[in-house]
Amino acid sequence: MKFLFSAVVGAVALLVAQPAAAQFVMTRTTPGAAYYHKAGASLEDHDTQLAQCVADAQRTAQPASGGNALVLINPALGIAGVGYDLRRNRAGRRVNIENCMVANRWTIMSLSEAEAAPLLPLLRERDSLRMALARMVGAERPIGTMTRWFTNDAMNGASDRFSGAEFVEGVSLSLEGGMTASRGLISWPPIPDLPRPSLDALPLDPLRPRDIRVTDDSALVFIRMTGDIRFSADILVFERLGPDASTPAWIDQRSNLFAPSLNDRTVERGRPRVGVYAYRLPPGRWRLTGMARTDMAWSFCQGTMAFDARAGEALYLGSFDLSGRMMPDMTMRDDIVPAGRIPGGLRPVEYTAEARFPCTGVYIYSVDPTAS
Template structure:
C-alpha cells in the first residue's frame, strides 16, 4: 500500500510544473541536478539566479484602497508595500527555478519521506546530504522539470498570473545557507540613469499615409498580432555592450507592438492587426511578452534579427490564443504584404526576419525565461536552453585514457 502511495505522490510531482507555466515552482522537496556537474558550478549558478531574481517584481494586483486623510493614505501605501514585498518574496524561488532550468539544470523531487527527513537537517548536514546528488547521472528521486522551451507554449495562466510557490523545500538552495551580502540587492542609491533623449523614445506604428516610403537611415519592421485583449510583444535593439543601452546613440532602442492601438495600419483582408515601425538599423531581439499587468522577460535568451537601412522585415505574427498552442512568431508573410500601397513596391521588398536564437539582455518584469525558435541557429557562445548540454553521462568516458606504455627498445 505504501508503495502505491509513493508512486501516486511521484506522479503528481512529475506533472506539477507543466509546459508554459513560468509562474510556479515544482512541487515537492526539490534540488537541482546536472549530470557530471560540480558543487561549485551549482552554487555559482544559484547565486547568479538569485541576484537576477532580486531585480524582478510582481505587479500590484491588489484592489485600490480609499483611505481619506493623510494618515489613511500613508497607512494604505504601507499596506500595499508590504503586500508587494510578500508577493516578490514568493516569486523569487519561481524565478530562481526558471533561471536554473534555462541554465541546463534539472529539477528533481526526492521521495516525500526522504525529502522531509532531509529538510529537517541543519544547514551543514543538509549540504552533506545534497552534495553527492548535484552531479549524479541517475539522480535520487524523480525528475519533475527540464528545459522545454516553455515560453513558446501558450498558457496565459502560467505566464501572466501571480506567482505560485508550491515547493515544500528547495533543498540544494537551502543547503547553501543565507545568500552573502554581495548577492542581496544593494541599499546604496543607484547612480543617475542616463537621460533618454526625445529622439530615442520608442516609435509609434506608422499611419497608413506614411507607408509609401522608408525614412532615411531606417528599416521598416512589420508585426502582426492576432486575437484581442491586452497582449503585446516588446522588441529591443541590442546595444554596443552589456552596460550601454542602444538608445544611448540618441535613436530608439525599443518598440512595443500592442493590440489594440488607436493608430494602426491594417493589412487588407488579413486577420488581426498589422503594425509597421520605422526603426534604426541594428540587431533587434524579442525582449518580452506582456499581458495585462504581467511581463515575461526573455532576457535569458531570445530570437533576434539584423535590420539594415532600407530593409523591410517581417518579424512574424503573434497569437496568444493560437489553435496550435504557440504564441509565435509565425513567419508566413504573404498575407501581410498588402499593408503597403501596391505602387510603393515595399510589399514585394518585404522579407521574413532571419532569426538567430540566444540574444540575452537585462531582466525585468515578473518572470524571466528564454524563447527558442525551432530550426534556427544559435548565437556564437550561447550555452543556455537547449544548448546547455550536461556533462557526459559516463564520467569515465570524459577521463582521457592513459597513454600506452612505450614499446621496449630494440636490442
C-alpha cells in the same frame, strides 16, 4: 519538523498525480521537496548558477493592480511609475529562481516520501546537506522524479504565465543548501551615468499606412500578431541592443524599443484579435525582450531571439500567435502588411540566439529560437 515533513510528502503526492501539462504552470514554485539537477555538473556549477538566478530574481517585482507593463520591462523609459505588491514579492522571486534555473537547462527533481526522509533533517545541518547535494546535483542517475525541464514553455499559449505569485510552496534543497555558498558570486556591472533620454528615444509608434516606405537611414519592419487577450499576452516587446550590457541603445538619442499591442486602437475587437504593424527602426541588433499582458510582464533575460536590421532594408518579423505556439510563422502571406502596402524587396528576417541581459519585469525566462 514533523508537520513540515507531512506537508512536503502530501505536496509531492499531489504533484505526481497531476497531468503532464502541469509542468507549464510557470507562476508558482514546485510543491514538495525538490532540488536542481544537470548531469555532469559539480556543486560549484550548481552554486554559481544559483547565485546568478538569485541575483536576477532580486531585480523583479510583483505589480500592484494597474501597473504599467512596459515600465516593468524597461523602467528606464521614464513612463508613469508602477506600484509593487510587497506581499507577493517573496513568492515571485522564489518562482523566478526556479524559472531561471530551468531556463539555464537545469531540471527540477522532486523527491518521494522515502527519498526525502533522510534529507529533510539536514535542513538544520547545512554542511551535511551540501555534502548530500554534491552527490545529487550532477549525478548520472539522479534520485527523484523529473517534474520540470526547459521546453520553450514561455512561448506556449497553453502555459499559465500571467497569474500573480501568491505564496511559496515546497522546500528547495538546492536553495536551502546553496544560498550561503552562492551569495556574492554574481553581480551585474554598475549602471553608468546616463543623459536624460530625448523624445526621439521614446518607444516607437506603429506607422500609419500612408507613412509606410523604405528610407535610407532606417529599417522598415512588419509584424503580425493574433491572440485571445482574455488568456494570452497582448504585447510583445523588442529592444535595440546598446554598446554593452549596462548601456542602453538610446544613448544615441534614437528609440530602442517598440511594442506591438493587440490593444492598439488600429486592431479590430474580436476573438481572436489580429493586428498587423509597421515600424521604422534605427539600424542595429534587436532582441525580443519580453511579453506582457496588462501589468504582468515577462523578461526573456536568460537568453532570447534577435535579428539584425540594416538601413534601407524591409523585413518581415513573422506572425506570432500569442494564444498558441508563439514562435513566429515566417510564411509571406498577403495580410502581413497594413493596407496591403508591401514594399519591394521585403524578406523574412533571420532570428538567431542572443545572450542573457539584465533582468526586469515580473517573471523571467528564456526563449530558444532553435526549439519547436
